Amino acid sequence: MLRCGILLDDDYLIERAKKQISYVIRNADEDGYLGPEHLKDGGKNRDRWAHAVFLRSLMALYSATGEDRILEAVKNHYLSETSDHSEVREVCNLEEMCWVYSEAGDERLLEMALEAYEEFNRKYSSREKFPYTAKEGKCDVTKDALLSGEKPHIHGVTYNEMAKLPAILYMYTGESEFLEASLNAYEKLDRDHMLVPGVNSSNEYLAGKSPLASYETCDIADFIWSSGYLLMASGEAKFADKMERAAFNAAPGSVKNDFKSLQYFSCPNQVIATGNSDHNEYKKGSARMAYRPNHDTECCPGQVNRVMPNFIRRMWLSDGSGGLVAALYGPSRVNAEVGEKGKSVTIVENTDYPFSERIEFQIRTEDEANFTLWLRVPGWCDDAELFINGDKADRKTVPGSFLPIDRKFEHNDRVTLNLPMNPQLDHSPERGSSILMGPLVYSIPVQEKWERRDGDPRSSRNLPAWNVYPDGPWNYALAVDGENLEKEIEIEHRSKSTDPWTADSAPIALKVPVKRIDGWHLKRKETIKRGYSWKNQKEVEGNFVFTPPLPEKKELSKRMSDEKELITFLPYGCTHLRMTILPQE
Incomplete structure (x- = not known):
């Protein structure tokens, strides 16, 4: 709330948050x-861990106001030494300890953070059980575990909160093993659990990469926040790519576009979202995939409001030498002191990205300003072009890197970055494929029938609970060969909208050839097993309806129509019911 209020200059939000603080x-x-x-x-x-989350609001307030009372309060809290902060998730407080150290210069805070992390690792490297870890039960987030090649099974939010911690310590100590631990942790997350909309699977615990693997809405905020630290610690552009993928796909794809209801679990493939349609092992058959203002726990409604403020917080960064880094793209304005002389400049970024390829930066300065402007070239872009004041620059652009522009900038200089976006296929481990273009993922928008669920104790007249049913076909296979996507897929640019994340006003769409699959229907069950896939399962009776898995390969050719159809795919974030991972002809 506070960071959002500061960004919007909204006195109501700021004062409401400051009252609590x-x-x-x-x-x-x-x-x-x-x-x-x-x-x-x-x-x-x-x-x-509650302190680690709450005190981020004080970090935000101090960054906006510079009030000494805030810094002193956080410093005195940790120096009270009422805990060694080494138990389970409370070790996450080292984030705030390091922050206070950086602002106040008190070495005791850095020593405390290092001691907490050392003691946490000592305790949980030898214990057989960690409270948030599944399967084998050992802790997946000690430094040694993060450095290992072992597949993590821990609670998804906990992994994101804790896997970033060594990277934070690296930023304040320069010890390379800390950074190596966090980098390896996120490589494992990509390898074992990353889903196409840009966030890791987590039906509470990390859940693999199948087309029905879902993610908890909380994970989106935590993944973006943690990836921001990895971006700053490593300087690797790929973490900015990851943050954009999550913010532009998973985030809007988990929330009703009026922001009055959300899913607890959301999935790339979901063709029904009702009180009996959660297809995940945990709470199976419950309402956790339905659109509700509040589910049976309050974490997601709070977390969803952190996503975009956290994203915007990392859009513009300092390079530490008087330069500015355009790390994440979107319409924005930044005021900064740059160069060796600390000249004041304003940079205005004009763009319709991620729906457009063109990003323009206008420099505003009273005097000439000599500094370096760094522009990110995303890993998905092979042919980026740079223009300065309308003239194409003879510069080599490397995908997945930052492009430095070191010059003496004058008032009204314009720097333009063009990022051509071409359709690409992303292949799922289970025979499915998805269509990507630039930072956006594209889905079949399943026609929807919305029904209010009256009587839900956590809803109200103004914040209703919804069941969403499919009201149109979704059972298709991609009819593309993958080698000629630019010829096979038509790109349709539509008029701009102030509300681009809806099916009716999406600024861009794709026309994709598909073939319908007969006999691929919703999966209906009267008895299910609910619990975790490895323990605490019990049989539950009822009327359950689930999104089905992809058809088996041997059945696909028998069921697939001979006739091709050209249907509309929309950006993932413009959909509520959707098919994203499809069988391919």
């Missing part, structure tokens, strides 16, 4: 501790 600061204990007594006193239910 000021109350906590005013009621600090004599020793400096902030927060409720039950988290201070300890016991088996203590989880000071």
Whole structure:
């Protein structure tokens, strides 16, 4: 809420958040501790991860206001030494400890962060059980585990919160093994659990890469936040690519476009979203894939509001030497002091990205300013072009890198980056394929029938609960060969809209050849097993309807129509019911 209010200059949001923050600061204990007594006193239910999440709001407020009372309050909280912050997820507090160290220069905070992480690793490297880990039960997020090649099975949000921690320590210590641990952790996440809309699977626990693997909406915010740290620590452009994929696909694809309801679990393939359609093992047959203002736990409604403020927070970065880095793209304006002389400049970024290939930067400055402007060339773009004041620059552009423009900028200079977007296929491990173009993923938008679910205890007249049923065909296979996509797929540019993330107003669409598959229907069950796939399963009876898996390869040719159809695919984020991973002819 606070970061959103600051970005929008919205006094209502700012004051509403500051009211909560000021109350906590005013009621600090004599020793400096902030927060409720039950988290201070300890016991088996203590989880000071709550502090790590809450104190990010104080970090945001301090970055906007520079109020000394905020910095002092956070510093005194940690120096109260009411915990060593080494138990389970409370080690995430090292993020705030390092931040206070960077702002206040108190070496004790950095020492505390390092000691907490060392003690956490000592404890959980030897223990047989970690509370948020599935399968074998051992901790997947100690430094040694992150450095290993072992497949992680932990709770998805916990993995994202904890796998970034070594990268943060690297930023303040320069110890390369810390960075190596976080980089390897995210390589494993890509290898084992990354889904096409840009976020890891997590039906609570990491859940592989099948077309029916879902992600918790909470993971989107945490993945973007953590990837931002990896971007800053490593300087690797691929983390910015990842943040855009998640923000432009998974995020809007999990929320009703009026932002009044959301899914707890969302999936690349979901053709029904009702109170009995959750196809994931955990809470199977429940309403967790339905669109609700609030599900049976409050985490996702809170987290979904962090996604875009966290994304915007990392759009513009400093290179540490007086230069500016355009890390993430979108309409924006940044004011900064640049170059050796600290000249004041404003850069205005004009673009319809991710729906457009063209990004223009206008430099505004009273005097000439000599500095480096870094532009990201995404990994998916092979033919990026750079123009300066309308003239094409003779510069080699390398996919997945940052392009430096080191010059003496004058007022009204214009730098234009053109990023050609071409259709590409992404292949699923289970015989399916998806269509990508630029940072966007494209899906079949299943025609929808929305029904209000009255009587839901966590909804209201203004914030209703919904069941969404398919009201049109979705059972198609891609009829493309993958080698000539630019000829096979038609790109349709539509008029601009102030609300681009809807099926009716999407600024871009693809016309894709497909073939219908007979006999591929919703999966209906009267008895299911609910629990985790490896334990605590119990049989539940009822009327359950699920999105089906992809047809078996041996059945595909028998069921597939001989006739090709050309149908519309829309950006993933413009859909609620959709088919994204399709069998391919």
